[in-house]
Every structure is written in C-alpha cells, then in structure tokens.
Amino acid sequence: MIRGISEMVNLLAPKSLVILVQNETKIDRLDKLTVMIHQHNIPTCVYYDLEQYFSLIEENLEKSLEITSLIFCHPEDMLQDITDRRLAHRLSLFIFYWGASQLPATLNPNMLKEPFRVAVITNPRRNIFRIFYNQAKPNNRGDMLSVNWFDGNDMTFKRVPLLPSPTEVYKNFQGRIFSIPVIHKPPWHFIVYGNVSANAGEMTNSTNSDAVGFEMDLEKNVTVESDDTYFTVKGGRDHNLMQLIAERMNFSFQYVEPPEKIQGIALGSEDNASFSGALGMLQRREVELYLGDVAVTWERMKAVEFSFFTLADSAAFVTHAPRKLNEALALVRPFQITVWPPVIITILISGPILYVIISTPYRWRYGHSRRPARNPHCHPKRFRNRKPAFYNIRYIEEMSYTRVTARRTNTSNQHQEYPSLDRCIWYTINVYLRQSANIPFDGHLARFFSILLWLCATYVLGDVYSAQLTSQLARPARESPINTLGRLETRMTRDGYELLVERQSAFHAALVNSTGILQRLYRLTRQRSVNDSFLVKSVEEGIRVLQSDPKHAVFGGRETLYFNTKRYGANRFQLSEKLYTRYSAVAVQIGCPFLDSLNEVIMRLFEAGIVEKITIAEYEQMFGRHKGDISHSEETVRSTKSTNSDCDTDGTGTKRKTDSNEKLQPMNLRMLQGAFLVLACGHLLGGKFLTRARTQKLC
Numbered sequence: 040m041i042r043g044i045s046e047m048v049n050l051l052a053p054k055s056l057v058i059l060v061q062n063e064t065k066i067d068r069l070d071k072l073t074v075m076i077h078q079h080n081i082p083t084c085v086y087y088d089l090e091q092y093f094s095l096i097e098e099n100l101e102k103s104l105e106i107t108s109l110i111f112c113h114p115e116d117m118l119q120d121i122t123d124r125r126l127a128h129r130l131s132l133f134i135f136y137w138g139a140s141q142l143p144a145t146l147n148p149n150m151l152k153e154p155f156r157v158a159v160i161t162n163p164r165r166n167i168f169r170i171f172y173n174q175a176k177p178n179n180r181g182d183m184l185s186v187n188w189f190d191g192n193d194m195t196f197k198r199v200p201l202l203p204s205p206t207e208v209y210k211n212f213q214g215r216i217f218s219i220p221v222i223h224k225p226p227w228h229f230i231v232y233g234n235v236s237a238n239a240g241e242m243t244n245s246t247n248s249d250a251v252g253f254e255m256d257l258e259k260n261v262t263v264e265s266d267d268t269y270f271t272v273k274g275g276r277d278h279n280l281m282q283l284i285a286e287r288m289n290f291s292f293q294y295v296e297p298p299e300k301i302q303g304i305a306l307g308s309e310d311n312a313s314f315s316g317a318l319g320m321l322q323r324r325e326v327e328l329y330l331g332d333v334a335v336t337w338e339r340m341k342a343v344e345f346s347f348f349t350l351a352d353s354a355a356f357v358t359h360a361p362r363k364l365n366e367a368l369a370l371v372r373p374f375q376i377t378v379w380p381p382v383i384i385t386i387l388i389s390g391p392i393l394y395v396i397i398s399t400p401y402r403w404r405y406g407h408s409r410r411p412a413r414n415p416h417c418h419p420k421r422f423r424n425r426k427p428a429f430y431n432i433r434y435i436e437e438m439s440y441t442r443v444t445a446r447r448t449n450t451s452n453q454h455q456e457y458p459s460l461d462r463c464i465w466y467t468i469n470v471y472l473r474q475s476a477n478i479p480f481d482g483h484l485a486r487f488f489s490i491l492l493w494l495c496a497t498y499v500l501g502d503v504y505s506a507q508l509t510s511q512l513a514r515p516a517r518e519s520p521i522n523t524l525g526r527l528e529t530r531m532t533r534d535g536y537e538l539l540v541e542r543q544s545a546f547h548a549a550l551v552n553s554t555g556i557l558q559r560l561y562r563l564t565r566q567r568s569v570n571d572s573f574l575v576k577s578v579e580e581g582i583r584v585l586q587s588d589p590k591h592a593v594f595g596g597r598e599t600l601y602f603n604t605k606r607y608g609a610n611r612f613q614l615s616e617k618l619y620t621r622y623s624a625v626a627v628q629i630g631c632p633f634l635d636s637l638n639e640v641i642m643r644l645f646e647a648g649i650v651e652k653i654t655i656a657e658y659e660q661m662f663g664r665h666k667g668d669i670s671h672s673e674e675t676v677r678s679t680k681s682t683n684s685d686c687d688t689d690g691t692g693t694k695r696k697t698d699s700n701e702k703l704q705p706m707n708l709r710m711l712q713g714a715f716l717v718l719a720c721g722h723l724l725g726g727k728f729l730t731r732a733r734t735q736k737l738c
Contacts, residue, residue: 166191
C-alpha cells in the first residue's frame with residue numbers, strides 16, 4: 040500500500056503535498072510513506088488538526104499557489120466542509136484514500152461538480168489500486184470515472200500521466216450547453232425585447248425603443264422565451280466572438296437575462312462583497328461564463344475570474360460638439376484673445392523704436408535736436424487764428440507714389456534731418472499693412488530695422504494669420520472643445536454642466552472610488568443630482584439626454600461612446616481624450632477548471648488577427664464600408680494587438696482621423712462676407728479722410 044501510494048504521488052509530481060490524517064493510521068506506516076515521498080524530492084507536510092489544514096488551503100488559494108492534498112478518510116466526511124468554506128478550486132486537488140475496495144455508492148454527484156477536483160483511490164485486490172476522478176469528462180455531472188490503475192506486482196500504470204490534464208479534458212466540451220447572461224449594450228450585443236400575447240395565442244413584437252439597436256442579418260439568432268416576455272439576440276461583436284469560441288471548443292450556449300439587466304456592482308463590505316446582476320449569477324455559480332464588455336477591476340476579481348482580455352479600450356466622456364463660428368466672423372477673427380495683445384503691442388512700439396534708432400546717433404553727435412527753420416515769407420499774423428492741418432503733405436505724396444525733392448544747399452554743415460515720431464509710426468503701420476512706403480531715413484540701422492519689420496510682417500504675422508485662417512475656415516468653432524477632465528471641471532463649475540454615467544457599471548465604481556480630479560467631479564455631480572439623477576440605464580440613454588440638453592457629459596467606454604455618437608451623428612458630439620486604459624475579458628467562476636483552455640483559444644484568435652477582423656467587420660456591417668467610419672475601430676483593435684505584444688499604444692503609430700457625417704462643401708461668397716465688410720469700412724474711412732484733406736488744402 041505504501042509503495043503504491045508513493046509511486047502514484049511520484050507520477051502525479053505535485054509542487055507540494057499536504058497529508059491529512061483523520062482515521063486511525065499507524066505512525067510507522069505514515070513515516071515510511073513520507074520517507075518514500077521525500078526520496079522523489081516532493082515537499083510534504085502532515086496535519087492532524089482539521090482547522091489548521093483548512094487555514095493552510097485558504098492561505099495558498101489567496102496566493103494563487105497550487106497544492107495537492109492526500110487525505111486518509113472517507114470523502115463524505117469532508118466534502119461538505121470543503122464546499123462550505125469555498126475551497127473548491129482548480130489549483131487544489133483532493134485525493135482520498137481510506138483503504139476501501141470499491142467506490143462508495145453513497146457519494147453525492149452534486150457535491151462533486153466543478154470546480155471541485157476530487158480523486159479517490161481504491162484497493163480492490165492486493166497490490167492493485169484504481170484511481171477515480173470527477174473531472175475526467177467535461178460534462179460537469181460530478182461522476183467519478185475510472186481514469187487509471189496501478190499494478191504493484193510489476194510497478195506499472197495503465198496510462199501516463201496519473202490524471203488527465205484540464206487542458207486536454209476541456210479542449211472539447213462534447214456539445215455541453217452553457218448558460219450565458221446577456222445585456223443589450225450596442226455594439227457588443229443587440230437585443231430585441233417583446234411580449235407574448237396570451238389572449239390571442241400569438242407572439243406579437245412590442246419592441247422596446249430603449250432596448251432595440253440595429254437589427255443585424257446574421258445566420259444565427261438566439262431567441263429566449265418565457266411565460267410573458269421573450270428577447271432575441273440579433274447580433275453584436277461579442278455575440279459573434281462567443282459563437283466562434285463555441286465552435287472552437289465544441290459547446291453550445293443559451294442566453295439568460297440577468298437580474299435588473301445590469302453587469303453587477305458590489306453589495307456589502309469590501310472583503311466579503313456579493314455582486315448583483317450578471318456577475319452575481321457567476322458568483323453564485325448559476326451560469327458558467329459571461330462575455331459582454333466586462334471591464335476587469337480589482338473589486339470584481341475578488342468575486343469572479345477573468346480570461347485573457349478580449350478588448351483593450353479606454354475610458355472617455357462625450358459632450359456636445361463646439362458650436363461653429365459664423366464664416367464672416369472667422370475671416371476677421373483668426374487668433375484667440377491671448378494672441379491679439381502681443382501683436383497690438385508689437386505694432387504700437389515699432390514706430391517709437393524706429394524713431395529712437397534714427398534719432399539716438401544724431402543726438403549723440405550733435406547734442407541737440409535740429410529744429411526746422413521758419414519760412415521768412417510766412418506771415419504769422421495771417422495764420423495766427425488758423426487751426427493746424429491734421430495731415431502732412433508727405434503722407435499724401437507717398438500715397439500718390441511721389442517723393443519729396445529735398446533742396447540741397449552748398450553748405451558743408453548741412454546734414455540729413457531725422458524724421459519726426461509720427462513719420463516713423465506712419466511708416467511702420469504701412470509696413471505691417473503691407474502697403475508701399477518710403478524709408479524715412481537713409482541710414483544703415485534704419486534700413487536694417489526696416490528689413491526686420493518687413494520680414495516679421497511677411498513671414499511671421501502673414502503666415503500665422505493665413506494658417507489660423509485656414510484652420511478656422513476648415514471648422515470654425517465659437518468655443519474650445521471639452522476634451523480633457525480639466526475643461527470639464529471648469530464647465531461644470533462655471534456653466535453648470537452635469538455628468539452622466541451608466542448605473543452599476545465599472546465606470547460608476549471608478550467614479551465612486553476615484554481620487555483627484557475624478558473625485559472632485561463626482562462630488563460636484565452628487566451635490567447637483569436629485570435622487571441619483573446622474574445615473575442612467577445605459578450609455579445609449581445618456582447620449583439621448585445629451586442630445587436633448589447640451590449641458591451634459593456622458594462617462595463610459597470609448598468604443599461604446601464612439602458607436603452611439605456615430606448612430607446619432609458624430610458631428611453633434613465631441614469625444615474626449617483617453618483618460619485611462621481598461622481591459623475587457625470573459626468572466627468565469629472562481630476556480631473555473633477550463634480557464635486555461637479558454638485562454639488558449641482567445642490568445643490564438645488574437646495572434647491570428649481574427650478578433651480584429653470580427654471587430655472591423657461588425658463596424659463595416661453597421662455603418663457601411665467607408666474608410667472613415669471604421670478608422671476608430673481599426674485603431675482600437677490595433678492598440679489591443681500592440682498591447683498584447685508589448686508594443687506602443689497605437690500599434691501602427693498612425694493617428695486616428697477625425698470623421699464627420701457631413702460632406703465637404705465648396706467655398707461660396709458667404710464665407711467672404713467678412714473680408715468685403717472690412718474692405719468696405721476701409722474704403723469709407725479712406726475716402727472720408729481724403730475728402731477732408733482736399734477741403735483743407737483748398738481753404
């Protein structure tokens with residue numbers, strides 16, 4: 040007996056072995072067994088106290104450590120205790136041996152269902168041992184089937200390894216039927232709800248407008264009926280993915296409706312929280328798995344387990360699109376308010392700077408300013424009561440493209456006279472307005488400064504103005520877009536914006552447990568909401584509220600928000616930047632035995648690019664085969680693929696193109712109204728001054 044058990048333990052090759060002694064076992068036999076097991080380099084420990092043994096199993100499960108137990112007692116003495124303490128897990132294997140010759144018929148198969156791993160060793164004849172295992176078949180019936188036997192006479196086994204591995208057992212489910220919860224959440228699942236008319240005896244579609252999305256023409260539509268209501272799954276990205284996984288692993292599934300039609304949120308204390316909705320059904324082991332945009336969070340991982348992620352998405356929020364500016368105002372308002380003051384100050388100080396550059400050397404050389412000589416033929420009494428002219432003849436001659444002929448004297452002390460301050464200001468204004476003007480002073484410094492002014496006016500101000508004008512004409516906006524959390528907080532504080540989030544979703548939990556700016560946003564939302572009015576049933580409902588009232592923002596997954604904004608018109612909404620990355624995966628029960636097989640299938644689908652093709656095909660089917668319509672989906676799946684291979688976030692390194700439902704329109708004269716208005720005002724002002732100048736000259 041000792042030799043046979045030691046050989047079976049050696050063939051099993053556990054990482055650690057725990058021996059629990061509950062019945063009368065001789066000490067010398069137990070010592071011989073441990074010595075023989077130690078010869079195979081297998082660490083062992085022996086327990087006689089049941090509570091200490093359970094504490095050890097719980098500690099190993101918390102650390103995700105695999106452990107094998109060899110228990111010397113009848114299975115019925117411990118199965119109920121192990122089940123009540125929730126110690127059934129794929130990482131824990133319980134091997135029972137109590138010296139019986141055959142398997143007891145009183146074992147309850149319901150207590151041996153997944154994820155319980157139980158092996159029973161019997162001794163029908165001398166030196167002959169049989170091994171029974173409850174997970175030899177993937178049917179989850181809890182039947183103890185014979186998987187191996189050991190002949191102690193010639194030290195041989197029927198097959199190797201001792202127990203079939205879970206990856207081989209659950210590679211093919213042999214047509215097993217799974218119950219999977221489903222929630223209407225486009226684009227992941229499209230569900231049509233209806234009522235069954237009992238009086239007429241016919242099934243009539245009373246379609247719920249809140250729950251109906253696009254009706255997809257798929258080959259397989261899963262319909263679930265009850266006494267009063269029924270719902271039909273018409274398609275969706277996760278529905279297609281589940282069909283593909285079911286085909287690969289050879290199982291079928293039926294959809295069930297979770298309570299309250301939600302994914303689920305934690306109820307109770309943090310350490311021992313129970314979940315509602317679909318996750319609560321998984322926690323209570325009512326269903327086997329759940330696929331439907333399930334975000335992986337630390338809080339949920341305490342109640343369920345997750346597979347390899349099926350989508351790498353980002354959290355975001357959506358607001359109304361910035362209101363457009365009138366095309367006429369866009370031509371005269373290309374810069375923001377922060378740009379105009381430096382430009383105006385630069386124009387105002389250019390004239391005085393030119394005057395200082397010209398006059399400073401002259402003052403240093405002569406020590407005083409040269410005053411113009413009076414005309415001896417001028418009669419002071421004649422012009423004593425006459426108002427001074429508001430114009431200068433030199434400005435009029437420059438506008439007429441003439442030049443003042445300076446009288447040259449033969450005096451050797453005669454030098455060029457530097458211009459006045461108003462003359463320098465007039466020249467700089469002409470340069471900035473791109474008008475013809477003569478240099479007021481023939482000096483090297485004045486010419487160099489004039490060249491600098493011309494370069495600034497031509498290549499700096501002119502080009503920046505043209506670039507800003509082009510961008511404004513492309514999409515003129517009256518206000519800045521709300522694409523960051525800081526801008527959203529400002530709008531919520533100043534303009535009274537409200538934040539909406541899906542009830543009992545992962546994003547709702549993220550707001551509640553957040554810190555920093557998200558916590559401040561949540562506090563503002565709680566203060567302004569009445570009876571939790573900021574919670575909506577779905578993202579689709581939040582988009583409809585935003586469509587009716589622009590002073591709202593919807594917080595959720597970026598892919599889900601993108602799809603819903605696309606449905607109602609992408610040009611009406613503004614999608615924010617990526618806030619943080621979140622991962623969606625298939626949720627399974629704690630200790631699920633087929634999790635490794637499921638991960639293997641999902642990873643192969645990722646490596647082959649099939650998940651990417653499914654996502655892109657879903658968007659093509661919903662919005663048509665337009666390149667701009669699927670650019671966001673392509674970026675998401677490529678980001679998921681690059682995250683899987685530890686690459687950059689955006690995968691290909693290409694930026695997402697901003698799409699719009701509006702077609703490009705040709706430019707018309709309406710967009711040039713502002714330019715014509717400014718030109719008309721300039722002509723009127725110039726004509727008025729010219730008329731007044733001529734009147735003064737004639738007088």
